[in-house]
Amino acid sequence: MIEQFSRPVEALGKETAKKELHELEAILERANKAYHLDDEPFLTDAEFDALKRRAFDIEKKYPELKELFSPEFMLGARPNERFERVNHAVRMLSLGNGFSDENIADFVERMRSYLGLAAEAPLPCTAEPKIDGLSLSLRYENGVLVQAATRGDGAVGENVTENARTIADIPQKLTGAPDVLEVRGEVYMSHEDFAALNARQLEKGDKPFANPRNAAAGSLRQLDARITAARPLRFFAYAWGVLSEPLAATQFGSIKRLKALGFQTNPLTKLCESLPEMLAHYRAIEAQRATLGYDIDGVVYKANDLALQARLGFRSTTPRWALAHKFPAELAWTRLEKIEIQVGRTGALSPVARLTPVTVGGVVVSNATLHNEDYIAGRDSKGEEIRGGKDIREGDWVQVYRAGDVIPKVADVDLARRDPGAEPYTFPHLCPECGSEAIREEGDAVRRCTGGLICPAQAVEKLKHFVSRAAFDIEGLGAKQVEAFYKDGWVKEPADIFTLQERFGSGLQQLKNRDGWGEKSAQNLFDAIAEKRAIPLAKLIFALGIRHVGESSAQLLATHYLSWDRFVDAMTTAGPCEGAEWDELLSIDGVGETLGRSVVSAFHDGPERDAILRLAAHLTVQDATPPSSESPVSGLTVVFTGTLERMTRAEAKARAEALGAKVAGSVSAKTNILVAGPGAGSKAKKAADLGVKVIDEDTWLSMIGAT
Template sequence: MADKAVDALSENEARDELARLSDLLARANRAYHAEDAPDISDADYDRLKRRNAEIEARFAHLKRQDSPSEQVGAAPAEGFSKVRHAVRMMSLSNAFDDEDIDDFDASIRRYLGLSDSDPLRYTGEPKIDGLSLSLRYEHGRLIQAATRGDGSEGENVTANARTIADIPDTLSGAPEVLEVRGEVYMSHADFADLNARQSARGGKTFANPRNAAAGSLRQLDANITRDRPLRFFAYSWGELTAPLAETQVQAIARLKDLGFQTNPLTSLCDGPEQMLAHYRQIEKQRATLGYDIDGVVYKVNDLGFQARLGFRSTTPRWAIAHKFPAELAWTRLESIDIQVGRTGALSPVARLTPVTVGGVVVSNATLHNEDYIAGRDSEGNEIREGKDIRVGDWVQVYRAGDVIPKVADVDLGKRPKDAKPFEFPTTCPECGSDAIREEGDAVRRCSGGMICPAQAIEKLKHLVSRAAFDIEGLGAKQVEQFYTDGWVKEPADIFDLKEKFGSGIQQLKNREGWGEKSANNLFDAIDERRSIALGRVIFALGIRHVGESASNLLARHYGTWSVFESAMLEAAPMEGPAWDDLLSIDGVGKVMAQSLVSAMNQEAERASIDRLVAHLNIQEAERPATDGSPVAGKTVVFTGTLEKMSRAEAKARAESLGAKVSGSVSKKTDIVVAGPGAGSKEKKAQELGLTVLDEDGWLELIGG
C-alpha cells in the first residue's frame, strides 16, 4: 500500500491508507516534538505527509478528523508548567521541487485575485533546524518564554531562555506587548565542543545539534542550560499591540534594531525565479554555514496580503518551506524487532549497525509492515524490484535532516549465504494472541485487546495524555510502573488508587521517586480530573480513527455524555436515524463512525468504559460565544461554486459565528448556500422547503 500510486487506490484502500498514515505521523510527532528522540527521517516524514495530503485531495470525503494535516507538533512534555499561546504557533506546508514553488505562487495570486503581471514579492530565509521558541515581552521586559508544544500550548522555559545570550532581557522602543518567535539552535563548533565535554565527564552525548539544542533548552535546571552554548534567530512574531512594519522584511529589520539576531541570508525575491535562485545559492553555502538548516522558507512580503491570506487549520497560506533533498548511506541490518502499539498494530523496526548519514549517527529504521519487508505492496506488486529484506543484509538507508531513516534498498551481492526470509509473526510477541490482518489492511494487529500488556499500557498512556485526562504527576513512566505493579490495569483503576492504598500514602511513598507530598499531589490531581470535559473523555477512550479534533466535534454535536452514549447505542445496527445523524456530522466518515459505534457496543470494552464513567462528572460541551450571531446553532450546507470567497473561508466564517457546517442536506438543515453549479443538494433543499440563499444573500445575512 505504501508505494501504490495515489491515483490507483480504491476508496477502501485510500481510507485504510489514511488511517495508517495518521498512526505513523502521530507517533513521529510525539517522538520529534515531545521526546526529542525522532524515530523517522525528515524525508520520510515529509513523504508521509505529502502522501496523506495527496490522498485527501483525491478523496476529500475521507479526510479524518485526526488527520495529520490538522496537527501541529506534539503535547508539552512532563516536568514543565504549560503556557497557552495567545496566538497559535503554526507549522509550515512543504515544497520539494521547482514546480511546487510555481504552484505556491499561483495559489497566492489566485487567492488574492492578482494577475501574473501584478507585482508580488517574497522573502527567502534559511530554515533553521532547531527548536521553535516564543518570547513574550510586556512594557519592554521579557516575562515569558515557551516552546511550540502542540501549537496551542507549550512548555514554560522562561528561566532557561534568560540564559541565552542572543535573547535580550529588555527592549527599548518595542510595542507594549510583543511576542518574538524564532529558533533556538546550536552551531556545529559548539555542538562538537559540548559532546567532547560531555564525553570527558562521562555524560550523555548528543546525536546532532538539533537534539542537543532541544535537550539543553528543556532542562529542569536552568544552570544546565546556562552551561550549554545555545543561540537564537528571530524570524516572526505572535501577539502585538502595535504593528512592527508594513512588510515582512521591514519587520525583520525592526526585530534586529530591537536587539535580536536575524539571519543575514534573508533576501527579497521577485517571484518564483528569484526564489529558486536564492534557494540554490543557500544550498551551495549549506555545508559552510556553521549551523544546520534543512531548507528555505518563503513568505509573502506584504503583511497586508498576509492578513488577507490568513491560515489553514495548521499552516499559514502565505508561507512555505522548500526542503532540501534527502541523503543516503549503506549499513548492515542486524535484526528486526516487532513493536506493538495502542491499536494492536505490529510495527517492524530495523536495528542497524550504526552509520553516519549526513553527519548524524543512526541505528534504527522503520520497515512499515510485512509487505514492505517482503518487497511488495499490499496488492502484491513489486517494490525495490521485488527484493525482500533479511537480517544480515547490506541495506541502503534514506534520510534528510537529523532523524532515523528507512530502508530504501538492498544489495543482493552482499547478502549472507545463510540469510533467510523474515517470517512476520502471526501471534503477538507481547501476549501470544493471534495477530490478524484484516482484508484490505496493510497492518497486522494483535487481537488481545486489554489482555495484551503492550496495548493496555499504550491505551493507559493515551488516557493520561495532555489532550485526554492530563493528570499532573501521572505520565507514561508512572503508568508503566503502576501497570507492572498491578495497581492499574484499566482506566477506572486510576480513580480507585487512593482507596486501594487505604490512607493513599504509605505504599506509594515507599516507592522510588515518590514521597508523601508527591503521593498526595497525585491523588489530588486525580480527584481534579473527576470533573472533565466531554471531548476529553471521548478522546481518552482511544477509539481507533477518533482523534482529538473528532472527539471535540462529537462533543459539540451531542452536548452531553448521556446523549452521546444513547446515540451510539441506537446507532449499533449501523442504520436508522441515529446512524444517519452520526454520519451527517461534517468530518465524520463511515470508517470513523463504524469504529466508534463498534467500540461503544462491544461488551468487554463497554464494561470498561462504564466503570470509568462511574467515577466522573462529565461536563456539558462548551458552545462558542456567538451572542448576536444570526446563524448561531444553525446547520448550514454550502453547495456549488462560491465566487467571493473560498469554500474553506466560508466554512471557517460560519463556524466562527456558531453555525454547524454539514456536508449533506437533511430535515435538520437550516440554511443551504447555493452557488452556480449547485445540483442535487439545492434540489433536495427546495423539496424539503429549506431556506436557500445565494452567496450575496448569505453575506448579507452574516454582515458581509
C-alpha cells in the first residue's frame, strides 16, 4: 500500500511535492480511522509518523508549502457515532515531528527567529517522554469532573465520561483548582498489565490485543463502562485546554501545579535551559526506554514560557512552540533486485528500488526510494560524494532504513558483496511510458518527460489529482476508477468526467455491467459528479494540477482574484514576466516568479488552456469570500518593509492576516498601507510615488489595538 509513495523529497519539484502530500490523504484517512476509531491500525507508528516527517521535509525544502496538510488527516478521525459528540472549545492539535539533532536545532532556531530573540537570549524548554496511548481531555467545574472526551478529529471528540471515572489515576474531585479546568493527557496501559490482560483474553477464548496502545484505546472506548473498569488503565497529565485562570506562568510550573492537584505527571519531565541539555535528556530517556514499563516513542519539547507560547501560536495543525523528537527506526540489509522508473503527474522520472522483502522495524519492506539519478550515482545535488561515492547497482546488497519516512530509503551499499559483473545503472533519457525525451533542466534535481498530455502516466496522475480529496473529491471516483476509465477511453481529461453520463445516454447500462458496479452504485456516481459541478474557486485552481500550485497557493490566488473570470482574465493578460497583471500577481505575498510563470504558462499554452476552458464550461465556480473581520484593517492590503522592532516580520504577517488584512510582498497601486521600519528603502519611495499611506510600527500597533 505505502509503496506507491516512492518519490523522494530531495528530488521533488514543488508541483510534485504538493501532489505527493495530497496522494497520501486517502491512506491517512483510513489510518486515522483505524487507529483512532477502530483501534485496529494497519500502519505502524513509524509509517504514520512518516507522513508528518514527509510534510516536515517538504516544508523545509519548500517553506511556501507550509500548512498544506488538512488538519482532518493529521489529528485523528471523526468521532464514532456510537458516542455522544463533544466539541472541543480549544482544539486538540497534534505535534510536529523531528528525527535528528539537526531537526531539533532547527526547531529552536525557528522559535528564536519568529520571536526575534538573539542567539544568546535564554529560551528554556521542557522535555518529557511522549506516551504512546490515547489522548483524553478532562473538564472540571468547581473542582468536579463533569466531562471526559477523546481527541477525535481534534475539533470534535467522543464523550467517554463514565468510562474515565473508572480510571484510578483520574481524580473525581479537586481542591484548589480553577473554577474551570480542562486537563489533557494520555491514557495508557503498562507492559505488565497488558500481558496480564492478554492472558485473561486467551483464557476466555477472546482475541488478544496487538499492543498496549490498542488495548488502552479499546478499553476506554467501550459502550459499557463496566468493561472499562475491569481494564488496568492509567493516565498521565501533561497539558490543558480551557482555563478560568492560569495554572502558572510556565509550562513546567503548570505541570507541577497539576501534580499538586492530584494528577499523575511523568517524573521524567525536565526543564532544560539549552539545546544541549534538551538533547542530553532525550538520550537519557532513550536509554531508559526498555525499562520504563510503558510504551513511549520519543520526547516532547515545549517552550517553557507560556507568554512566548501565546506569541508563537499555531500553524493550522501544529503548535510552533512544541515538537516531538521521535526515536530512530531500525536498519536492515537486503538485495536490490531491480531499479524501476515511475512517471509522475508533472513528468518527473523517479527511480524505485525493488527489494528482496525484508523486515524493518516490524514491517515487511519490498520497495525503497532511490531519489534521483545523482543519488544512484553516489552524488548529492551539489555534485559532492555521498555514501563515500559508492553508486547503486542492480543486484547490490543495500542497507535499508525507515527513519520515519513512508517509503524506506537506501542508506548504504556493501561493495564486498557486489557481483564483479554488475554494471553501473544508466538513467533513462526517454520516458518509459510514452517514449518522449526526458530532459533535466538546469537547477532541477529530476529528469522530466516532455510528452505532456500524450504521456499516459502524466494524464492518469493528473486525473487522480483532480479527483483527490483536497480537489473535487467525487464520491465513488477514486484512483482505481480513474485508471480503469482512462484505460477504456471513457475519461481522458477532467472535462470528460462531467460529460460521462451524457455521452452514455443514461450511462447506467454500460457502467453497471462493469465488475464492482451495479445500478445503484452507477447512479450514485453520476449524482456525485453532478453535485460537484458547483465548486469553490480555490478548489478548482488547486484541482487543475498546475505545476507549483498547491492547496495553500491556490487559496492565495483565490483570495486575491475572488472570481474565476477575474482570475482567467488576469492570467491570460499577464505577459511572461512583464505587464501590470504580472506585477500584480507577484505582489501577492507567497507568490514568486516560479509559481507565477507556471500559472501564466498554463493559461497561455494552447492544449492546457483549452482543456481548462473545456472543464470550466461544465462548472459553476463559486467566488471566494474576502476575509471578514470587524477589525480596522479588514480587507486592506498591507506591506511591511524595513526593520520591525517590536515583533518579527513573521509575527506581524500572521497577526495582520488574522485580522483580515492581505499581506503583500511588494508595493503597488492596490496597496493600502505600508508599515515602514528603520531601513525602509525602495518600497517606501515607491509608496510615496503612488500616494500609498505610510505609517511606522507604533502607529500600526495602535491601529490594530495591539499592546
